[in-house]
Amino acid sequence: MTNTVNTEQMLAMEQVNALVLTGYGLNCDNETAYALDQAGARADRVHINSLIDGSVGLERYHLLAFIGGFSWGDDHGAGVVQAVRMKTNLGPQLLDFIARGKLIIGICNGFQCLVNLGLLPAIGGEYKRRSVALTYNDCGNFRDDWVSLKVDPQSACVFTKDLDYLELPIRHGEGKFVTDPETLERLVSGRQVVMRYALSDGSPAGGRFPFNPNGSMEDIAGICDPSGRVFGLMPHPEAYNHWTNHPDWARLKEDLKRKKEPFPTAMTPGLRIFKNAVDYILSTF
Numbered sequence: 001m002t003n004t005v006n007t008e009q010m011l012a013m014e015q016v017n018a019l020v021l022t023g024y025g026l027n028c029d030n031e032t033a034y035a036l037d038q039a040g041a042r043a044d045r046v047h048i049n050s051l052i053d054g055s056v057g058l059e060r061y062h063l064l065a066f067i068g069g070f071s072w073g074d075d076h077g078a079g080v081v082q083a084v085r086m087k088t089n090l091g092p093q094l095l096d097f098i099a100r101g102k103l104i105i106g107i108c109n110g111f112q113c114l115v116n117l118g119l120l121p122a123i124g125g126e127y128k129r130r131s132v133a134l135t136y137n138d139c140g141n142f143r144d145d146w147v148s149l150k151v152d153p154q155s156a157c158v159f160t161k162d163l164d165y166l167e168l169p170i171r172h173g174e175g176k177f178v179t180d181p182e183t184l185e186r187l188v189s190g191r192q193v194v195m196r197y198a199l200s201d202g203s204p205a206g207g208r209f210p211f212n213p214n215g216s217m218e219d220i221a222g223i224c225d226p227s228g229r230v231f232g233l234m235p236h237p238e239a240y241n242h243w244t245n246h247p248d249w250a251r252l253k254e255d256l257k258r259k260k261e262p263f264p265t266a267m268t269p270g271l272r273i274f275k276n277a278v279d280y281i282l283s284t285f
Contacts, residue, residue: 015040015041015042016040016041016042016062016278016282017041017044017060017061017062017063018033018036018041018061018062018063018065019044019046019056019060019061019063019064019065020032020043020045020046020065020067021064021065021066021110022045022046022048022067023047023049023072023082024048024071024072025070025071026067026068026109027067027068027069028068028069028107028108028238029045029067030045031236031238031239031241032065032067032068032107032238033045035237035238035241035270035271035274036065036274036278038241038271038274039267039271039274039277039278040278041274041278043065044056044061048082048085048086051089051093052090058093058094058096058097062102062103062281063102063104063105063277063278063281064097064102064103064104064105065105065106065107065110066106066107066109066110066111066113067107067108067109067110067238068107068109068110068236068238069109070109071109071113074109074174077116077174078109078112078134078172078173078174079109079112079114079115079116079134082113082116083113083114083116083117086113087117087118091128094117094119095127095128098119098225098227098229101229101284101285102281103229103230103231103277103280103281104119104229104230104231105159105230105231105232105233105273105277106120106230106231107233107235107236107237107238108171108172108175108233108234109172110232111222111232111233111234112134112174114232115130115132115134115232116130117130118130119230120132120223120224120230121183121187121192121223121224121225122225122226122230123183123186123190123192123226124226125226127225131180131183132178132179132183132187132223133177133178134174134175134176134177134178134234135176135178136173136174137172137173137175137176137213137214137215138214138215139209139210139213139214139215141173142171142173143170143172143173143175143210143214144169144170144171145169145170145210145213146167146168146169146170146246146247147167147168147169147170147197147211147213147221148165148166148167148197148199148202148205148211149196149197149198149222149235150165150195150196150197150198150202150203150204151163151164151165151166151194152191152193152194152195152196154191155191155194156192156227156228157194157228157231158229158231159194159224159231159273159274159276159277160194160195160231160273160276161279162272162276163269163272163273163276165198165202166269166270167240167269168235168236168237168239168240168269169235169236169239169245170213170234170235170236171236172214175213175214175216175234176214176215176216177214177216177218177221177223177234178216178217179217184218187220187223188218190226192223192224192225192226193218193220193222194222194223194224194231195220195221195222195233195235196218196219196220196221197211197212197213197216197220197221198211198219205219206219207219214234221234221235222234222235237269237270237271237273237274238270238274239270240268240269240270240271241268241270241271242268243263243264243268245268245270
């Protein structure tokens with residue numbers, strides 16, 4: 001126990017350490033690590049096997065990022081094999097990580113993994129039971145597009161503090177959020193629905209395609225646990241790490257030029273999601 005305390009004290013005096021999980025079929029590790037670095041963290045890309053064999057320990061980190069891609073080829077369903085491997089080999093460590101007040105973000109395939117693990121939505125603090133699913137898009141194919149998103153300002157989610165409306169890219173074939181009516185009601189009433197697919201003016205997508213790209217119930221694009229420290233979303237914030245990532249950036253630049261206004265230099269909405277996490281950790285540990 002003494003070693004654990006000393007490790008926590010040491011982390012408090014250093015910068016924010018983030019672990020970006022890599023593995024078979026995962027492919028967003030470089031972008032996610034870059035985004036975290038830009039937000040002020042020190043990000044390490046770590047293979048899942050290094051956590052399982054103990055050569056890298058979770059106790060060194062404040063934030064754990066489950067990234068996008070196609071873990072194990074999604075052969076048994078998106079995020080299923082990764083969730084089984086992690087639950088079997090790292091289940092207690094993940095629960096301890098959450099219990100210590102640290103942060104977890106799951107993006108796209110990472111979100112799918114978190115719901116399969118049961119770490120989301122964790123209604124009532126139950127982090128071991130799967131109660132929601134992310135399944136095949138209603139459109140029947142893979143979607144690679146940008147979407148408008150409306151954030152619930154009353155959500156406890158650490159990652160979305162002071163965010164209201166944003167645009168992010170998506171790229172998934174299994175992003176439809178489904179659950180039973182009772183669970184859905186508890187998610188909504190508990191403000192665990194963090195962001196929804198929306199129209200360009202921020203109004204609800206109302207299930208309309210392509211604004212809601214997958215047919216998710218209640219237009220759900222992202223949820224958190226009751227504490228707001230575990231966050232999963234289908235869109236990719238790490239892929240909007242510079243204003244020129246946006247498909248309309250050239251038009252925006254020209255519009256601003258004609259208005260004699262400068263091109264944005266502040267953090268993109270995508271980076272702000274990670275910056276919120278970094279700021280929370282710095283203020284907590």
